Amino acid sequence: MQPFRVFNGKVNNKATKVFKGEASGICDWDDIKYPSMLTLNRAMFSNYWIEDEIRLNEDLKQYRHALSEDERYVYNVSTGMLTQLDSVANRFNFLLGYYCTDPSVAANIQLIGAFEGLHARSYQYLTATMLDSNEKKQAFNAPKEIPLLVERNQSIFERIQTYVDDPDSLDKMYDALLAYLVLEGIYFTGTFAYFHSLARSNRMIGSNNMINLIKTDETQHSVFYGELMQILMLENPELNTQERLERSLAFIKACVEKEKTWAEFLFKDIETLSLDEYKDYVEYLTNLVCRNSGMPEPYPDNQELKSKWILTYGSKQGTKADFFQTNVINYSHESGDGFDL
Known part of the structure; x- marks a missing residue:
């Protein structure tokens, strides 16, 4: 598979295919093959935010004095693991965009890659605020050292790496995209529930924001x-x-079982998050991933979110007023007069 042409004046602006197609290289948003790409592009741009404008003063106090040792451990490991996943996501998007022949689709992939970089920086902000250098090093090494976590992530990384090693293969691209959907829609989003559970107990509100x-x-x-x-x-x-459909569903369900096993280890001593609730939530997220991808839902009993508190504490609050002044959780650009630390 050849990487994109910077410009080809002999073909149309509208791409013939997203991968292995032809396009001039000019991104004319009024003449694209899939109009939904513009809708998605605008939606993603509308969520611009900067990590260090989330105030963490109270979180720092609560981390030191209101969280148990087990809760701090889960906070540390979760942020370290999320950093690992977002770092992989950032690089994967770079490669995928490189081989994309549709300029509108490539623009969205590049934007997603940039946001994944922002997310990694945001976890860095959380850990740098709460942890000393030794604690932070332990948190960031956890994804390499905890056997269950290594095993959970390995099948995801293997599929992505196989595509990286052979980007000419559409079969391997499909497998990598499927793995990435698990990474985004299940492993990322599932882990967020822990932070929602802390906010439910009126702790670590800034981190949850x-x-x-x-x-x-x-x-x-x-x-x-x-x-x-x-x-x-x-x-x-x-x-x-x-x-392929049957193999895909089998892969996804195997990933779900690994997530449940990991959760049993990670959340076993966490009172704010029930393991049964979490497992239901993971199955619910899996149904969403499959539905978005055009696949049948593997868990028909979990089509609706059972734990409504996750929606309450897992959603941005408030209404955006001015794009450059406030965001939906009502943080504001600081004058420079105060800092979290």
Whole structure:
């Protein structure tokens, strides 16, 4: 597969295909193959925010004095693990955009990659605020050292790396996209529930506000990649087989079981988050991922969110007023008079 042409004046502006197609290189948003790409682009841009404008003063006090040792451990490991996933996501989007031949789709992939970089920076902000240098090092090494976490992530990373090693293969691209959908829609979003549970107990509100900004982005990314998966199947019908569907669902369900096993280890001593609730939530998220991708839902008993508090504490609050002055959680650009630390 050849990377995109910077400019080709001999072909139309509208791409013939998203991958392995032709396009001039000019991104004319009034003449694109998939108009939903403009809607998604505008939606993602509307969520602009900056991580260090989330105030964490109270969170720092509560982290030191109101969280148990177990709760601090989960906070640390979760932020370290999320940083790992977002770092992989950032690089994956870079490669995928490089081989995308539709300028409108590539623009969205590049934007998602930039947001994944912002998310990694945001977890850095959380950990740098709460942890000393040794604690932070332990948190960021956790994804490399905890066997259950390594095992949970390995099948995801293997599929993505296989595509990185052979980007000419549409089969391997499909597998990588499927793995990325699990990473975005299940592993990311599931982990966020822990921060929602702390906010439910009126603790670590600033951290949860940050997570909810990230969660809104990740939800949009999951929608985009679900649509991209459907486009890939539409444009390459040889990929759309019953055997592939069955293998895909089996892979996703295996990832869900690994997530449940990991949760049993990570959340076993966390009183604010029930393991049964969490497992139901993971199945609910899995149904969303499959539905977005045009696949049947593997967990028909979890089509609705059972734990309504996750919606209450897992959503951005308030209404955006002015784009450059406030965001939906009502943070404001600081004058420079005060800092969190």
